[in-house]
Amino acid sequence: MNRETSALHGTADIVPALARRNVLTRIVASPTGAFGMAGCLLVLGIGLAAPILAPNKPFSIVAPPLEAPSAKFRMGSDALGRDVLSQVVHGTRSSLFVLSTVAVLVLLIGTTVGLLAGSSRRWLDDVLMRLTEVVQIVPRFFLALVVSSIFGAGLRQLALLLGLTSWPTLARIVRAETQSLVERDFVLAARVAGATRLRVLWREVFPNVLPTTFAYLGLVVAQALLIEAGIGFLGLGDPNTVSWGQLAGDAQRYLRVAWWLPVFPGACIAFTVLSLNLLGDRVADVVVRRA
Amino acid sequence: MSRGARYAARRLGFAIPTAAAVVALSFALIHLAPGDPVVALAGDGGDAAYYAETRARFGLDQPILAQFFSYVGRLIRGDLGTSYLQGRDVRSLIAERIPATLLLTGSALALSTLVGVATAAYAASRRNRVGDVIVNVLCMLVIATPTFWVGQMAIIWLALRLGWFPVQGMTDARVVNTGFAAFADVAHHLVLPVTILAAQEIGSVARLLRSGLIDELESAHIVMARSKGLSNRSILIRHALKRPLLPVLAVIGGRLGQLLSGTVIVEIMFGWPGVGRLLLSAMQNRDIPVVLGVFLMTSLTVVVANLVIDLISLRVDPRIGQTRFSR
Numbered sequence: 001m002n003r004e005t006s007a008l009h010g011t012a013d014i015v016p017a018l019a020r021r022n023v024l025t026r027i028v029a030s031p032t033g034a035f036g037m038a039g040c041l042l043v044l045g046i047g048l049a050a051p052i053l054a055p056n057k058p059f060s061i062v063a064p065p066l067e068a069p070s071a072k073f074r075m076g077s078d079a080l081g082r083d084v085l086s087q088v089v090h091g092t093r094s095s096l097f098v099l100s101t102v103a104v105l106v107l108l109i110g111t112t113v114g115l116l117a118g119s120s121r122r123w124l125d126d127v128l129m130r131l132t133e134v135v136q137i138v139p140r141f142f143l144a145l146v147v148s149s150i151f152g153a154g155l156r157q158l159a160l161l162l163g164l165t166s167w168p169t170l171a172r173i174v175r176a177e178t179q180s181l182v183e184r185d186f187v188l189a190a191r192v193a194g195a196t197r198l199r200v201l202w203r204e205v206f207p208n209v210l211p212t213t214f215a216y217l218g219l220v221v222a223q224a225l226l227i228e229a230g231i232g233f234l235g236l237g238d239p240n241t242v243s244w245g246q247l248a249g250d251a252q253r254y255l256r257v258a259w260w261l262p263v264f265p266g267a268c269i270a271f272t273v274l275s276l277n278l279l280g281d282r283v284a285d286v287v288v289r290r291a
Numbered sequence: 292m293s294r295g296a297r298y299a300a301r302r303l304g305f306a307i308p309t310a311a312a313v314v315a316l317s318f319a320l321i322h323l324a325p326g327d328p329v330v331a332l333a334g335d336g337g338d339a340a341y342y343a344e345t346r347a348r349f350g351l352d353q354p355i356l357a358q359f360f361s362y363v364g365r366l367i368r369g370d371l372g373t374s375y376l377q378g379r380d381v382r383s384l385i386a387e388r389i390p391a392t393l394l395l396t397g398s399a400l401a402l403s404t405l406v407g408v409a410t411a412a413y414a415a416s417r418r419n420r421v422g423d424v425i426v427n428v429l430c431m432l433v434i435a436t437p438t439f440w441v442g443q444m445a446i447i448w449l450a451l452r453l454g455w456f457p458v459q460g461m462t463d464a465r466v467v468n469t470g471f472a473a474f475a476d477v478a479h480h481l482v483l484p485v486t487i488l489a490a491q492e493i494g495s496v497a498r499l500l501r502s503g504l505i506d507e508l509e510s511a512h513i514v515m516a517r518s519k520g521l522s523n524r525s526i527l528i529r530h531a532l533k534r535p536l537l538p539v540l541a542v543i544g545g546r547l548g549q550l551l552s553g554t555v556i557v558e559i560m561f562g563w564p565g566v567g568r569l570l571l572s573a574m575q576n577r578d579i580p581v582v583l584g585v586f587l588m589t590s591l592t593v594v595v596a597n598l599v600i601d602l603i604s605l606r607v608d609p610r611i612g613q614t615r616f617s618r
Binding site (some may be wrong): 054130133134136138139140141142143145146147148149150151152168211222226227229233234235236245248249251252255256259262263266267269270271273278291 | 299305308309312313316317320321323324325388431432434435436437438439440443444446447451513544545551552555556559570571573574575577579582583585586588593594597
């Protein structure tokens with residue numbers, strides 16, 4: 001009703017207050033949205049409940065080496081006789097750690113840079129956008145490889161690095177949104193009422209940027225997870241934690257004899273990334289495009 | 292100066308500081324490395340005389356700013372240092388691996404563009420019908436799947452079980468081929484790695500182009516072409532594809548970065564004798580000069596590729612650069 005068309009700016013509509021209440025319902029109303037949401041919740045649940053769900057400790061030797069999946073060891077055992085199912089379940093935690101660390105950092109840096117650039121005068125905007133482009137252009141996978149070979153492998157360092165380098169996409173989206181928002185009547189009204197620039201950004205612009213931010217956050221963190229998996233696959237991950245990428249990398253030497261070693265970790269990564277992508281797409285459909 | 296020329300100048304002016312930032316980053320990494328930077332550059336197995344020589348060669352006894360400038364100067368001359376593992380010039384180590392990597396990455400870039408465009412055209416022309424839905428689902432799946440998993444499954448089923456493709460290497464080591472047989476041998480070894488490397492990119496190109504094509508197919512000039520009685524095929528290929536291809540062109544630079552990352556993984560899986568395998572063995576041995584050399588080379592390649600793509604885009608679409616925020 002009070003929605004204006006912003007098609008001219010090519011940016012998003014603001015979700016009317018009435019529609020916002022049933023956003024969740026509309027997200028799960030489509031099959032892809034429902035799949036994405038269910039998948040994300042499943043991964044989250046498995047990660048949180050890992051010690052309860054896993055039949056064994058991830059590093060303890062409980063089976064004969066390289067045993068095919070059976071009723072007792074549902075995903076078989078690895079070359080050292082460890083239970084693959086337990087490793088995969090515990091590996092979920094590493095993924096969740098990477099996903100949440102990256103999400104927090106990307107949200108913080110991406111929105112800050114985007115809000116500042118979108119609302120600033122030309123020079124600050126230029127400086128921030130050029131910085132964004134520089135960060136975007138450096139291949140993150142290679143940077144992560146270099147950093148882990150110089151500073152040693154560690155899940156924390158890797159998550160931190162991915163978080164510090166994954167924000168450009170989000171910053172650009174937030175900037176475009178901000179640029180169209182700062183010209184809206186309600187923002188102008190707040191400024192006329194005497195609110196400072198920071199207050200306007202924080203109280204008026206930021207809440208309206210947030211839905212879009214969340215829509216794209218899923219896609220961004222999914223990419224970071226794929227990079228982390230690639231590093232783990234190359235055997236450059238943290239040796240003291242279990243991660244899906246690492247399990248897939250360990251499996252590489254046994255492709256001829258043990259198909260179950262590579263199948264499950266890779267499938268888990270694909271499932272998680274797919275869920276995040278589908279959920280993100282659907283959220284974007286609901287809150288951003290043609291709401 | 293026209294707006295287009297100004298835009299070109301600005302992109303060029305941007306590429307140089309970006310390249311400088313990459314160089315500064317790698318310089319910073321050497322000095323932030325735990326311990327003495329001389330150990331990072333010369334390895335921990337050297338004796339005192341070797342360390343002293345390295346220290347002098349890299350000017351590590353000079354103030355930090357002087358070190359930075361001499362580092363930049365060496366890079367400009369193409370000196371990437373010496374691999375302490377192999378005792379050889381890093382530049383020639385990388386250079387001899389480039390042809391294999393170029394063959395793999397270049398083929399994957401071409402394949403993903405061609406197949407991606409064809410897939411998108413197919414899907415957009417039968418929007419919301421079975422074929423389109425299947426293509427969409429497949430695209431979402433390959434985009435989400437890690438490259439190494441596609442590779443592992445392909446090796447298990449297509450190479451090991453069915454024996455259609457070789458599992459390792461770029462050439463058959465058992466026979467020495469010449470002429471066409473040598474070409475066919477490399478091509479046979481290339482099929483699986485290239486397809487695996489291209490898979491994710493096919494998905495992203497197809498998705499990007501499909502949505503652009505669908506919008507385009509509803510536009511006035513397409514309606515006009517339809518009303519002229521042109522066939523669907525000629526409308527699609529000669530009229531509708533042109534404009535939505537621009538964003539596909541624009542993302543090639545970024546895709547190259549993605550592909551190069553995937554190349555490392557694919558090379559290692561298939562024992563492909565390229566830069567990726569060099570990088571892995573250097574990393575396992577903490578051969579920092581080689582690792583940094585590969586990092587610099589790939590980053591600078593991506594910077595240059597982006598610049599070239601920007602300039603080509605400008606040439607193809609003169610509207611670019613007309614507004615301040617055209618990127």
